[in-house]
Amino acid sequence: MTDYSPSRRNFVKQSTLLSGGLYMAPHLASAFDTTRDMPLEPVELGWLENPENTRFGxxxxxxxxxxxQLKQSDFLLTNNVGKQIPVQSWPLAYWPDGSIKWAGHAISQPDDLQGNWKLIPGKGVRPEKEISVEETSSAIKVDTGLIQCTVDKNGSAFMKSIIRNGRESLKNGRLVLLKQDGVLGEDEQITTSLFEGEINQVTVEQNGPVRAVIKVEGKHQTPEGDGWLPFIIRLYFYAGEANIRTMHTIVYDGDEERDFIKGLGMRFDVPMEDELYDRHVRFAGKGDGIFGEAVRGLTGLRRDSGKAVREAQVKGEKTPPKSTFPESVRSRLHYIPAFGDYTLSQTSSDAFSIRKRTASGHSWLKSGFGDRSRGAGYIGGPAGGVAFGIRNFWQSYPAQLDIRNAHTENAEVTMWLWAPDAPAMDLRFYHDGMGQDTYEKQLDALNITYEDYEPGFGTAKGVARTSEMQLWVLEKTPSHEAFNALANGIETPPQLVASPEYLHQMGVFGRIWDLPDTSTPKKAKIEAYLEDYFEFYKGQVDDHRWYGFWDFGDVMHSYDFDRHTWKYDVGGFAWDNSELSTDLWLWYYFLRTGRADVYRMAEAMTRHTGEVDVHHLGKFAPLGSRHNVMHWGCSAKQLRISTAANRRFYYYLTGDERVGDLMREQINAVATLKEVPPTRKVSSKSVWETDDDPHHVYAGFGTDYSAIAAAWLTEWERTGGEEIKEKLMNSMRTIAAQPKGFFTGGSRLDLRTGEFEIQDRQRAGASHLSAVFGLMEICAELIENIDMPEFKAAWLQYCELYNASDEEQEKALGNALGKLNLGQGHSRLTAYAAKQKNDPQLAARAWKEFFGGAAGYRFDKPEIYEVKGPEVLHPVEEGHISTNATAQWGLAAIQCLGLIGNELKE
Incomplete structure (x- = not known):
């Protein structure tokens, strides 16, 4: 094989710039080389959805x-006829031997989207129009070859100017925030203040030649200097393209009792040059529906402007010269109202409206209605214009698109992520505590509503929300077909993916899953039931409208069959917040099927659970919150919710920088347990208290360790860092050295070294939750990547004995573990031990546990039926299904098939 070893100078230079090649990480100790001898064949890529009639940049x-196999390389990408497509590549993760494990690859939109795509290491072509990035002390200038964007480093206008063909098409791009200090109906006097995003820091994260990424950070401020609501906005540019994709994140740092967000979004100005009747407005409805009008209409008049004029205006084309207009129209143009203001408002998931007016101070006219808008708009004319839009527009309601002053020299556009048309955002806790001022009362209340309440813990302080927007700088008003393609690309950005067969061959994510197999009746039933359970939850999202700015992406925990609804208002039974690894179930199901609908549901969940269910600043940062009526409402602030284990799939499949931030945020998250001990209400303080020692914190070997190991493993994969590797290995070694291994339960962790103190207690114990928040999946990856026999033995002991008989447990551990829950979910642990030990008897036991259904499902087709009539608000599907059981059944089914499918007897 060709030697790709880089010089040290080039390694440092290219790793810093991320400009195209892939380079070796610092050397990592190798464990297993199961893929080392695989030839580097071309990797076939395909579109997740059909990209026909889609423009995405x-x-x-x-x-x-x-x-x-891969230590340093450029890549080449070819389409179905062998034509090369310029591709930019960079490392996302490394194997333990320092070779490339995951690589990120970026391309501009090709002319031909059809057919198979093939990616292979090799010298690829450069784009005809490469991106250039120039940085000065005051600004960054990005040139895609088609547009030139100036990003200021100070002030509020992070997009100072965008030029196309020498014409300034967009300027003064800034973030805006409307804040109310009270709630309508509760407060007599309410003050609304306007804030704009003030830039603190700008970073070039990637600089071409195909892709450039600019990260802008700051806070929203008033002219008087009052600041709050931190933001991060990333700008994505592609070579030869006229669009900018933006990823917008806010972190709530206000007082929810008095800081109410009335509007939140991005605003910019669009210079207008064309005649008023040549200025066009577009909004995207559902499907291929379009609202299209001109600022000054020339249709429907008492005097006919002529067919050529009318057709040109409707199509968005430049009208014939005014001199050709009939005199009866030309002499009276100034009497035709010019409508300068337009609004598309989506204040629920099921209804949007469009309205317009001539100018501020005058009445609005109702202009159009629909159910679910694609969230795209346009303002401009023959001289140029801007298309813009918000992804997941109706799913993340309330959202709004405003065009103002289109009849003047500068139209103003605002993409509202929180619509001013809607009531102000209210993040206050939903009850007053009901007297739960002691741990005893809180634990007693837990027994009736399943809510773990504690005063001051139900705060939204520190939760975040990330939204995606796009801008297109256009030479002229797009045709209806072209605008539809832009709207489709905003609504569902096309995604290239490798096939499930290839992903499986590479052995990523633990080698514990396999491809669908219907070769026997039982296997066929398992596959069918996996699909049934997914289809049920996919349908529940829409049946119960699990949509909204703070809610989209989550599902609910438990169902109330008396009211025929999910327990949205019952304490800890409402929003799921990743309980029992719903995220992992969806991602493993996607890996093996490659289904677009599974990917999109998992994608939305990753965005939600990583942002909304986690505190990113404040006392609880960076821990997540257990399931509750409010996503942030539970007093159980835990690593098992914020875990990087739930984010790794999306990061490695897309290279998404924001999700990368979220995983890096978790590296030192365990230290927060010093201030917020998870077991403070139910265990002796002496077990977890470490106030006298700033370097130690108590952590469990179950849900805590799965998150600790996921964060450290991921950071080691991403960087090859020796320090994080050493901490990870120290943690593994000292768990294995415990008197009962994983059954010891937990110990004090040295935050400096990653070592756990060796306990002297000899009695073995286990929690039914320990392995169901990613521990099984992460340990499988640890064992694959790190050759540590003692850790492997300790984990296999846990896997084999959890579901074992009392006699087997007592013989191996000295005592039985007592009655343990989630037996069906843990069948995959038994299967893992069976696979590793090549033990048919263990495999048979694992399948018996799976089909036994303990704390899960019997092996029957899910009973799903429709409820309609006066018992419900509208017809819904329901079934005797719970999210906990579904997630664990799904993971058990996938992993038992993947590990011991050959041992399944009919």
């Missing part, structure tokens, strides 16, 4: 590569 994806 560019796409970034992640692709895994065989262990030991």
């Amino acid at each position: 560019g796409v970034t994806l992640g692709v895994p590569w065989p262990k030991g």
